[in-house]
Amino acid sequence: xxxxxxAANLIMDDREEGIFRVHRSAFVDREIFELERRLVFDKxxxxxxxxxxxxxxxxxxxxxxxxxxLILVNSDDGQIRALLNTCRHRGNLVCREHKGTGAxxxxxxxxxxxFNTRGELKGIPGEAAYSDAFDREALGLEPTPRMHNHRGCIxxxxxxxxxxxxxxxGEMLKVFDNTLDQGDMEFSEGHFEYSMRANWKLxxxxxxxxxxxxxxxxxxxxxxxxxxxxxxxxxxxxxxGSKDDVPTIYAPVELGNGHxxxxxxxxxxxxxxxxxxxxxxxxxxxxxxxxxxxxxxxDKASMIExxxxxxxxxxNLLIIDGWHVFRTFYPSSxxxxxxxxxxxxxxxxxPNLRRHRLDWYLGFQGPGxxxxxxxxxxxxxxxxxxxxxxxxxxxxxxxxxxxxxxxxPSELQMRVFWREWAARLSGxxxxxxxxx
Amino acid sequence: xxxxxxxTRQQVEDFLFAEADLLDSWKLNEWLALFxxxxxxxYIPTMDAPNADHTKALYLIADDMVRLKSRVAQLLSGTTWxxxxxxxxxxxxxxxxxxxxEGDAILVQANFVVYxxxxxxxxxxxxxxxxxxxxxxxxxxxxxRRVFLDLEALRPHGKVxxxx
Numbered sequence: 001x002x003x004x005x006x007a008a009n010l011i012m013d014d015r016e017e018g019i020f021r022v023h024r025s026a027f028v029d030r031e032i033f034e035l036e037r038r039l040v041f042d043k044x045x046x047x048x049x050x051x052x053x054x055x056x057x058x059x060x061x062x063x064x065x066x067x068x069x070l071i072l073v074n075s076d077d078g079q080i081r082a083l084l085n086t087c088r089h090r091g092n093l094v095c096r097e098h099k100g101t102g103a104x105x106x107x108x109x110x111x112x113x114x115f116n117t118r119g120e121l122k123g124i125p126g127e128a129a130y131s132d133a134f135d136r137e138a139l140g141l142e143p144t145p146r147m148h149n150h151r152g153c154i155x156x157x158x159x160x161x162x163x164x165x166x167x168x169x170g171e172m173l174k175v176f177d178n179t180l181d182q183g184d185m186e187f188s189e190g191h192f193e194y195s196m197r198a199n200w201k202l203x204x205x206x207x208x209x210x211x212x213x214x215x216x217x218x219x220x221x222x223x224x225x226x227x228x229x230x231x232x233x234x235x236x237x238x239x240x241g242s243k244d245d246v247p248t249i250y251a252p253v254e255l256g257n258g259h260x261x262x263x264x265x266x267x268x269x270x271x272x273x274x275x276x277x278x279x280x281x282x283x284x285x286x287x288x289x290x291x292x293x294x295x296x297x298x299d300k301a302s303m304i305e306x307x308x309x310x311x312x313x314x315x316n317l318l319i320i321d322g323w324h325v326f327r328t329f330y331p332s333s334x335x336x337x338x339x340x341x342x343x344x345x346x347x348x349x350x351p352n353l354r355r356h357r358l359d360w361y362l363g364f365q366g367p368g369x370x371x372x373x374x375x376x377x378x379x380x381x382x383x384x385x386x387x388x389x390x391x392x393x394x395x396x397x398x399x400x401x402x403x404x405x406x407x408x409p410s411e412l413q414m415r416v417f418w419r420e421w422a423a424r425l426s427g428x429x430x431x432x433x434x435x436x
Numbered sequence: 437x438x439x440x441x442x443x444t445r446q447q448v449e450d451f452l453f454a455e456a457d458l459l460d461s462w463k464l465n466e467w468l469a470l471f472x473x474x475x476x477x478x479y480i481p482t483m484d485a486p487n488a489d490h491t492k493a494l495y496l497i498a499d500d501m502v503r504l505k506s507r508v509a510q511l512l513s514g515t516t517w518x519x520x521x522x523x524x525x526x527x528x529x530x531x532x533x534x535x536x537x538e539g540d541a542i543l544v545q546a547n548f549v550v551y552x553x554x555x556x557x558x559x560x561x562x563x564x565x566x567x568x569x570x571x572x573x574x575x576x577x578x579x580x581r582r583v584f585l586d587l588e589a590l591r592p593h594g595k596v597x598x599x600x
Contacts, residue, residue, distance in 0.1 A: 098484060098588075099484070188492065188493050188494050189485045189488045189492065189493035189494070190481065190482040190484065190485040190488050190493040190494035190495060191482060191484060191494060192482065192494070192496070192590070193483070193484075193588075193589035193590060193591065194589065194590040194591060194593070194594050194595065195589070195590065195591040195592050195593070195594045196594050197557070197592060197594065216517065218515040219510040219513060219515040219516050222513075222515070223506055223509055223510045223513060223515075224506055224510070227502055227503070227505065227506035227509075228502060228503075228506075336592070338589075338591060342494070343494045351491070351492075354491070354492060355491040355492070358490065358491070358492075358493070358494060358495075358498075359498070361494065362494075362495060362497070362498055363503075366494075366496060367496060367590050367593075367594065367595045367596050367597075368480055368495075368496035368497035368595075368596040368597075370506075370507070370510060372595070373516075373518035373519075373595040373596070373597035374516065374517045374518050374597075376518060376594045376595045376597075377517045377518040377595075377597075378517065380555070380594070384555070
């Protein structure tokens with residue numbers, strides 16, 4: 001690094017003293033950003049999309065994943081493929097639609113090369129001009145080095161040697177499966193593509209931050225909830241100047257390899273969204289509950305409905321169980337990220353439950369919701385503040401260290417992320433120890 | 437009587453321009469009073485599914501009057517940090533057309549550019565308004581205000597925190 005600082009000392013991590021600080025150059029330095037691309041994003045399983053976005057042969061979507069343009073396609077043989085969206089001839093984007101249905105081929109308009117939906121090169125205008133050494137078979141659209149379809153969730157990796165998806169996920173797979181056990185899951189129609197003028201790691205922190213809710217999202221608790229006839233619930237908003245504990249429903253659990261959840265699923269835990277569904281869609285909720293219970297038994301059904309808190313599949317898939325949010329994001333520079341958000345819902349939802357799941361989602365989430373815009377504002381403000389990083393060097397993330405559960409929400413979930421991040425930037429595959 | 441035939445484009449334009457002025461000067465309670473108090477609604481579908489049904493699909497904003505009143509109260513409360521201090525905005529409206537009639541309401545379409553100025557960024561929100569307007573006391577009440585964004589993505593805008 002410019003200052004001679006190595007990645008390891010971007011983090012001040014003293015478990016005995018209870019000190020955890022992140023050097024703010026991690027949010028602004030372009031060399032660190034380049035290292036992240038190489039050592040984090042290029043060596044991870046990255047969430048690319050859900051098969052419900054392209055359910056039938058010939059259906060496809062295009063999007064950038066880990067900086068690369070991809071075609072996610074349901075091929076004519078019924079296989080899902082993740083193809084790098086670049087013509088093998090000279091590089092043009094072969095598919096230039098955001099999504100489509102019923103595709104038979106992808107045709108590069110530059111010189112007219114044609115690929116089938118499996119990516120095989122099927123047509124070259126004037127092919128006779130090429131020598132015998134020209135290998136048409138080898139010039140199909142290149143798939144991502146690795147792809148894994150876990151129950152309809154498509155993950156890709158640009159590291160051909162990466163560990164299996166199951167090994168990478170480890171204990172997190174149980175939490176993820178608990179979400180997917182809600183039913184035959186689909187991404188609803190309509191999704192968010194937005195951005196923040198802020199470093200991507202701020203959104204990792206923010207998406208699992210139990211401390212900010214009462215303050216940043218005061219309006220959700222004091223205005224929105226009462227407006228729909230709901231009691232505010234936790235967290236409550238302490239009066240200005242109060243040093244009282246900040247109530248929390250978080251109990252973070254680290255799950256290895258940088259994955260972490262703010263609450264591990266278990267039977268009997270009330271999901272924050274449940275009272276809303278009970279109020280506005282109770283009849284449908286009972287039907288849905290009966291279905292879950294019939295499928296899984298009462299205990300497991302309760303665990304599925306209660307869900308987790310907010311959880312991170314390292315490095316950048318955030319799932320917010322109580323709101324059915326799937327969210328992923330990539331930096332294009334140290335101070336700017338592109339975010340994609342979906343609603344992942346059970347197809348089994350009766351209509352009124354589906355309607356109110358979406359209403360509840362919009363009550364908090366998304367660029368027009370009653371909370372997310374204030375997160376955008378806060379993180380963009382942090383990034384503006386980081387212009388002072390040479391004078392004000394460190395951010396504190398030490399809440400709850402040394403097993404201290406007084407005073408409200410811990411920040412263990414963020415330390416888990418940062419410990420894995422720091423290990424990656426030092427060239428290790430994973431951190432040795434993520435917990436406090 | 438066919439209501440639409442009695443209404444001129446100029447009347448509609450006068451109404452839309454006055455509405456834009458209320459929004460740009462943050463007179464949001466006065467703006468809220470333009471809506472039908474029971475049946476009104478404010479909708480912004482996502483850009484990839486503009487014709488989807490908000491009871492089945494994800495929207496950016498799907499406010500019935502309960503939510504719209506709450507949105508306005510939140511924006512004026514000082515705790516909507518995304519708009520405190522308030523953004524400077526400029527709503528420019530053009531290509532106004534009366535396109536039909538549905539029940540008691542006349543259907544109006546218009547193009548817009550709304551500039552939002554905030555922390556030295558200028559973000560243009562570009563799209564089309566679809567209104568359902570109810571003739572009321574020589575002017576109109578808004579039955580539905582539907583905003584179709586022509587942007588490919590909310591980038592670099594990031595949020596829809598003010599009234600577009």
